[in-house]
Amino acid sequence: MSQQFDPSLVRQSYRCELVEELRSTGSKVVGDVTLLIPKSLGFCWGVDRALAMVQEARVEYGARPMWLISSIIHNPRVNADLRDQGIGFLRGEYSLESAWENLSENDVVIVPAFSATVEDMDHLRDRGVAIVDTTCPWVIKPHKRTLRYVKEGFTTVIHGTVGHEETEATCSLILSEGGHFVVVYSIQEAECLAAFIEGEANTDELVGSLRSGSFSLGFDFDVHMQHLGVINQTTMLASESRAIGERLRVALSNRDGEAELENNFRDFDTICRATQDNQDAAAVVAEKNPDLYLVVGGYDSSNTKNLARVGQRLGVPSFHIEGPHCLGEQIEYRHRSSGEILQRGDWLPSVRPLSVAFSAGASTPDTLLGEVIERLLELS
Ligand code: SF4
Structure with missing residues (x-):
């Protein structure tokens, strides 16, 4: 099977003129609605x-x-x-x-x-x-790094989601090589890990605060928390990944001393370029304080979930939706923390002129985003 590929094969079938126009201009005024779009969004390489x-x-x-x-x-x-x-x-x-x-x-x-x-x-x-x-190839990067950690006798700390296919694949690779892992989903979970390392929490408290499946089978808390190497699922929130790495570095330094970090800690950024670019560009648009921010993508898409968190972190009314069918008198959206799919009314601000920002996950076709924009214009 050839590794060459022709992206136009895909781009043509999901092409949307409105999205292309918005991509090149960054914004467009339609009646009393201003549409804002980040420089980078949607299908990745x-x-x-x-x-x-x-x-x-x-x-x-x-x-x-x-x-x-x-x-x-x-x-x-x-x-x-x-x-x-x-x-x-x-x-x-x-x-x-x-x-x-x-x-x-x-x-x-x-x-x-x-x-x-x-x-x-x-x-x-x-x-x-x-x-x-x-x-x-971006997914292979954390694989390579974790193999190096296993070889050095380090436990891999994965900033990722238990059950996500990419993290499951990484975990199985570690186990197949006789290594161990801990998966942390958020900075809050990393805090629990840090508290254990610093002697502020016991094993039961740590296990109780992380999701089921976060530790590798046969994990020995006396042995496997000594040397830690951090990687990220490629599609996590980059700023949170950096904060997690830093928090664990401080915890190990507090436990063993700064001089020991060279021997007991590794950190390697494995967030992919497309995820980083989409998050950075989404932040630029969210900082313009739109009245509404809609992020379009599959409910199980990790990078889309994190694009939605970018808006929420900046205090902009944000919704993660799957497509145009989610917009009506009520909005259907994925709740940021619980992951539940919810409905609510009163979602469309009555203020005019209205500014609406959009972003789309790396697996969202332009045609779908275009349909969401059209639907929003119809409703407003
Ligand atoms: S988001 Fe795209 S570029 Fe990034 S790891 Fe996934 S498939 Fe690769």
Whole structure:
């Protein structure tokens, strides 16, 4: 399978003139509504690449049955488009029963941009399927770094989400090499870890304050908290990742002394460029204090969730929505902390002129963002 790809294959199919115009101008006044858009938003290089590789594989493998493990990226619209093209799903809502167990040499399986676990890759190799590996090179960066930590005898602290495919893949890689990990989701969870390191919390308190599945199997708190190396799931909030690294550095310094940090602490920024660019650009727009800030992307998309947090941190009324169907008399949105999908009225400010800022996750097609903008204009 060629690693070359043609992003225009993807960009053409999800092209939206309104979004292109806004991208080049940054803003547009329509009636008494000002639309604001950040310099960087939407599809990233890794998503373009993954989708283009799928299209190339369809040509290369012709009529052979083609499968996705669960989804190619975290966007329902894009996954539905692939389903319409006849690509099957091995796991999740649209999967066929026993398809995973019954894979054979005639099948083609697409590994998603966020990678797959060691166990899943072993299964695919055992079944002899043709593998189209679209793992984003940015995702390989934390993999390489954690292998180095394992080799040095360090426990990996992952700023990530338990259950997210990318973090699951990283955890399985660490375990397969005989290493250990702790996953922390937020600065609050990192504080709990720091309190334990500084002797201010015991094991039960620490385990109780982190999510189930945060520690590797067989984690020994006396042994595996001595040497720590930090990495990030590529799509986390960059400012929070930096704060977590710094908090753990201070905790180890408090416990063992500054001079020991060279021997017991490592920190390596593995946030991807697209995530960083989208967050920085979203902050610039949110700082203009729009009356409303809408972030468009799949509810399970990590980078979209963090784009929504950028607005909330700056005190702008912000909503993470999945598409135009979320906007009506009520708004459907994902709650930032609980993750619940909620509805509420009175979401559209009555002030005129009205300024509305938008952003979109790295897996959100321009067409979907364009439909959201059109819907907003209709309603206002
Ligand atoms: S968000 Fe970053 S890590 Fe994920 S696919 Fe895009 S470029 Fe790769």
